[in-house]
Amino acid sequence: MASQSIARKAPRLGKKQIFMPNFTLTLLRTPQLPPTFASFIVPLNLNKLDLRDYLWNAYGIPVRGVRSYIQMQKIRQDKANAKRPSPRRWFRPRSIKKMMVEMEQPFVWPEEPENFDLWDKSTFDAAQKDREETESSFRPDYREKPASDRGSIAEQAKALLRGEEKWKPSLNDWEDDGDAVEVEQNVKI
Amino acid sequence: METPKLFWTRAVGSTDGGCSGVVTIGPHAVKWQGEAVATEVQEASGVIATSNKNLNLEESCVTRSCELWVLLDRPEHVKLDALPLKIQVSMSTPTAMRPTAGQLFKAIRMQHVPPTFLLPSLVPPAQQSYPFSSTTHNSYPRDYNRQRGVSSQRRTGLRQPVSVSKTPLPKPVLDPKKRSKVEVDENHGLWQFFHSKEKPMNTPEEDYAHGRSWSVEELRQKSWEDLHSLWWVCCKERNRIATGSYERNRLNAGYGDAEARGRDAAVRVTMRAIKQALTERYYSWIEAEKVAKSDPEVDLSGKGPAYTPRDFVDEDLLEEELPSSKPEIPLQSEVKPDERAVPNA
Numbered sequence: 001m002a003s004q005s006i007a008r009k010a011p012r013l014g015k016k017q018i019f020m021p022n023f024t025l026t027l028l029r030t031p032q033l034p035p036t037f038a039s040f041i042v043p044l045n046l047n048k049l050d051l052r053d054y055l056w057n058a059y060g061i062p063v064r065g066v067r068s069y070i071q072m073q074k075i076r077q078d079k080a081n082a083k084r085p086s087p088r089r090w091f092r093p094r095s096i097k098k099m100m101v102e103m104e105q106p107f108v109w110p111e112e113p114e115n116f117d118l119w120d121k122s123t124f125d126a127a128q129k130d131r132e133e134t135e136s137s138f139r140p141d142y143r144e145k146p147a148s149d150r151g152s153i154a155e156q157a158k159a160l161l162r163g164e165e166k167w168k169p170s171l172n173d174w175e176d177d178g179d180a181v182e183v184e185q186n187v188k189i
Numbered sequence: 190m191e192t193p194k195l196f197w198t199r200a201v202g203s204t205d206g207g208c209s210g211v212v213t214i215g216p217h218a219v220k221w222q223g224e225a226v227a228t229e230v231q232e233a234s235g236v237i238a239t240s241n242k243n244l245n246l247e248e249s250c251v252t253r254s255c256e257l258w259v260l261l262d263r264p265e266h267v268k269l270d271a272l273p274l275k276i277q278v279s280m281s282t283p284t285a286m287r288p289t290a291g292q293l294f295k296a297i298r299m300q301h302v303p304p305t306f307l308l309p310s311l312v313p314p315a316q317q318s319y320p321f322s323s324t325t326h327n328s329y330p331r332d333y334n335r336q337r338g339v340s341s342q343r344r345t346g347l348r349q350p351v352s353v354s355k356t357p358l359p360k361p362v363l364d365p366k367k368r369s370k371v372e373v374d375e376n377h378g379l380w381q382f383f384h385s386k387e388k389p390m391n392t393p394e395e396d397y398a399h400g401r402s403w404s405v406e407e408l409r410q411k412s413w414e415d416l417h418s419l420w421w422v423c424c425k426e427r428n429r430i431a432t433g434s435y436e437r438n439r440l441n442a443g444y445g446d447a448e449a450r451g452r453d454a455a456v457r458v459t460m461r462a463i464k465q466a467l468t469e470r471y472y473s474w475i476e477a478e479k480v481a482k483s484d485p486e487v488d489l490s491g492k493g494p495a496y497t498p499r500d501f502v503d504e505d506l507l508e509e510e511l512p513s514s515k516p517e518i519p520l521q522s523e524v525k526p527d528e529r530a531v532p533n534a
Contacts, residue, residue: 059378119443
C-alpha cells in the first residue's frame with residue numbers, strides 16, 4: 001500500500017477546465033494538527049475535488065485526502081457593516097467553510113513574531129482602547145455607571161474621614177463673583 | 190475465644206528462568222495470597238503453618254517476579270530481615286537450574302491495614318456444606334475460560350505478560366518547545382501562501398510597497414498566454430494577502446489592515462482589466478466573423494486557404510500609379526451597402 005501511494009505522482013484530477021477562478025483560499029495556522037495537515041478557509045461553493053485539483057494545478061501539492069465542514073455563524077443584531085446597528089433586527093452572517101487537507105510532505109508555518117513594533121501594536125492598542133471608551137459613552141446605561149476615572153463614593157468618603165484627602169468644592173459649584181454688573185448701560189430702548 | 194491479631198505484609202521475590210517450583214511458606218504465615226502463585230487462600234491451622242504450593246510459571250518468561258501477601262500472626266515476625274518464605278525452583282535436570290533461581294522473599298513493609306482488594310479474604314465466607322450439594326467442587330474454577338477476570342473497563346490488564354510488557358510506553362511531549370522540529374521542504378507548495386519565509390504576514394510598509402495595477406491599454410497588447418498567467422499570479426497574490434490578513438487579525442498584531450486592503454484592491458483592478466481586455470477581444474472576434482461572412486476574399490468553409498487576396502497590387506506599382514489610380518481595395522465600399530441592408534448589423 002505504502003509503495004503504491006508513493007509511486008502515485010498526481011491524484012486523479014477532474015477534467016473540466018476552469019481558466020479564471022475568482023476566489024481566495026486562506027491558509028490557517030493549525031498547530032493542533034499534524035504537520036502533514038493543512039487547513040483552509042474556502043468559498044462555500046467549493047467542494048473537496050475542486051480543492052484537490054486547485055492545490056495540485058496551482059501549487060503542485062499532492063493531496064491524499066480532504067475533509068470539509070461548514071461552520072454556522074452566530075446570529076447578531078443588524079449587519080456587520082451597518083454604520084449604526086439597529087437593535088432587534090437579527091442577522092446571521094454567512095457560514096464559513098473550512099477544509100482540511102492531508103498532504104504527503106509536512107509543512108510548518110513560520111514562527112509568530114515576538115515583537116510587533118513593525119505593526120505599531122502599542123499605538124494600535126491605545127487607539128482601540130480609546131475608541132471603546134468613546135463608544136461606551138454612547139450607550140444608554142452610560143449615565144447609570146460611575147465614571148471610570150472616579151473611585152467609588154464610599155472610598156472617597158473613607159479617604160476623607162481618614163484625613164488622606166481634603167475636601168474641595170466640585171467644579172459645578174457656584175463661584176461668587178460679587179454683585180451683578182450691567183454690561184451695556186448706554187442702550188436706548 | 191480470643192482471635193489472634195493478624196498482620197498483612199507484602200513479600201516480593203523473583204526467580205530466574207524457572208519453569209515450576211515449590212513455594213515454602215514459613216511457620217509464621219497463616220494465610221497467603223499473591224499475584225503469581227496464589228490461586229486460592231491457604232488456611233493455616235493454629236499459629237504455625239507450613240504449606241507447599243506448586244508454582245506454575247511461564248516457560249517463556251526469563252525473569253519472573255512474585256508478589257505475595259502474607260498474613261502473619263505476630264508483628265515482630267515482620268521486622269525480621271528475611272521472612273521464612275522461600276521459593277525453590279525444581280526442574281527435571283538439576284544442571285539447568287540457574288544459581289539465582291531460588292531467591293528469598295523479603296518483607297518490604299508492614300501494613301496494619303490490609304489493602305481493599307483483600308477484604309473478601311478477611312471475611313470468612315458463610316459456606317453451605319451439604320453432602321448432597323449439586324454445586325461443583327470448590328477446587329475447580331467456575332469455568333475453563335482463560336480470560337476470566339480480564340476486563341478492559343476495569344483495567345485489570347492481561348493475566349500473562351506479553352512481549353511488549355518490558356518496553357515502556359511512549360509518553361507524549363506536552364510542551365511544544367521540547368518537541369523535535371519538523372524539517373520542511375524548501376520547495377513545498379504551501380510556501381507560496383506567504384510573502385516571506387521568516388514572517389507569517391507582511392508589515393504595513395511591505396504591504397504598501399506595491400506598484401500600480403495593469404491598465405486595459407497595456408493588456409490589450411498581450412497574448413492570451415500572458416493574460417492567463419497574469420491572472421494566476423493575481424490569484425496567488427490574493428491568497429497570500431488573505432492568509433496574512435487572517436493571521437494578523439488572529440495575532441492582534443496591530444496596523445496593516447488598510448495597507449493589505451489597498452494591495453488587494455490593486456490586484457483586483459488588474460484582474461478586472463484582464464477580463465475587460467478579453468471581453469473586448471471576444472466582441473471584436475464576433476464582429477470580424479460577421480464581416481468575414483460577407484467578404485469574398487475570406488473562405489470560412491475550412492476547405493482551402495482561408496484568405497485569398499484578389500486584387501493584389503505590388504507596392505512599387507502602387508506608388509507609380511498613384512495619381513491616376515482608382516481605389517484598389519473596394520472592400521469597404523462593397524461591404525458597407527450590404528451591411529446597411531441588413532437590419533441591426
